[in-house]
Amino acid sequence: MPELPEVETTLRGIRPALDGRIITEVRVRNPALRWPVPDTVQQACGRTVRELRRRAKYLLIDMGGGGLMCHLGMSGSMRIVREGDPPRPHDHFDLVTDAGNCIRFHDPRRFGALLWWDTPAGDHPLLRDLGPEPLGDDFSGDHLWQRSRGLRGAVKNFVMNGHVVVGVGNIYASEALFMAGIHPTRPAGRISRARYQGLAAAIRDVLQRAVEHGGTTLRDFLDSSGTPGYFAQELLVYDREGHACFQCGTAIRRRVIGQRSSFYCIRCQR
Template sequence: MPELPEVETTCRGIEPHTKGRKVTAVIVRQPQLRWLVPESIQSLVGQSIDAVSRRSKYVFLEAQTGTVMIHLGMSGSLRLVDATLAPDKHDHVDLVLDSGKALRLHDPRRFGAVLWTTENTDDHKLITHLGPEPLTDAFDMNHLHKIAHNRSMSVKQFIMDGKVVVGVGNIYASESLFMAGISPKRAANKVSKQRYELLTKCIKQVLARAIEQGGTTLRDFVQAEGKPGYFQQELNVYGRAGEKCLVCESVIKQIKQGQRSTFYCSDCQK
């Protein structure tokens, strides 16, 4: 699933090729995505894209009279192709640009979304409930500690809750907790303020590093066969069940939490 660093990389990759460009056509081959692609998306035709931004895992393409909201779902990707390139089976939506390129949504599982809104995106029903962005000053130990006060769920599930903080997906939650030395099984309300201070720093560091590594793949966005900037990281625990911990050489363990796999070192994380 595309996570926050991948979506941020997507935004950075498409911005130089879309910002300031006029949309000459919107081609919807399959409107039945996670939500129906609205017919009002055709309002974009004839308008220029003024800005490309991101909130959580949503990509915003801002025009004069509204904003296109794109979510990549479980398997979606955005890439820039020649507008004349024949679409693949799962290429569902094209935004055709006056440059001769098209911003194409590829989504095999159709859990993504392409929406059009004329309201302030901060007030949109899909956005209003979201927690702060993890790489901003609004996300700090005070924020986490205050909300965790009456939460008995595991700290891993807590930091993956988009109402608490956005964009801390399964991989990044496991890696951040390992870096902070906190057991993923510990209850959120049993983590001290001092340890939350360390955890917020680790989350920021893990996500920032992932975004930085994604920058090396930006050229892929302008290739017909290009894939989004989903990059390989050097992971300490995620996906390494049964292998030795890189710090203490204990065996990495795997458990299920909230139907998601969790990886951790029981010696390094308490």
């Protein structure tokens, strides 16, 4: 599933083709995505793109007084293609600009989304209750420590909760917890402020490096030019069950936590 670095990589890839351009056509081939594509997306036609930004895993194409909201779902990607290029199976919609650019959305599983939002975007039901951005100034170890008080659930589930902090998906949660030396099943409320400071720094570090590497391709993520992300080569524990820990040599273990596979080192994480 595309996570925050993959969405950020997509945003940076499509920005040059959309920023400052007029949307001339929103071409919807299949409206049956995660939520039915509403007719209101046609309000984008004739409007100028003022800003592209990301909130959590949502791409916001701001046109002033409203805009388009896109989500990549579990298998989605957005690519820049030439106008007139024939669509492939699972190419569900195009955004066409006055410069002849065509941003094409591809999603075999159809869990992605294309919606219209009105100003302010932060009040949209999908966005208004989200936690801070992990790469923003509002995110810190103090924030995690304060939100975790009294909680008995696993810390891995805690940091993956979008109401606590957005965009820390399964891969990056496993990596950050390893970097911080925290066992993924440890109760969130029993972790000290100092250890949360280290975890916040690890989350920020792993996400920043993943963005620099264009995201992580384990199955089917491609960026806007069709290039896979290369951060998978940097992973320390994720998907390395049975392999030696890079720090101590102990075999990496896998455990299902919150219905997601978690990878950790029994010696390095406590």
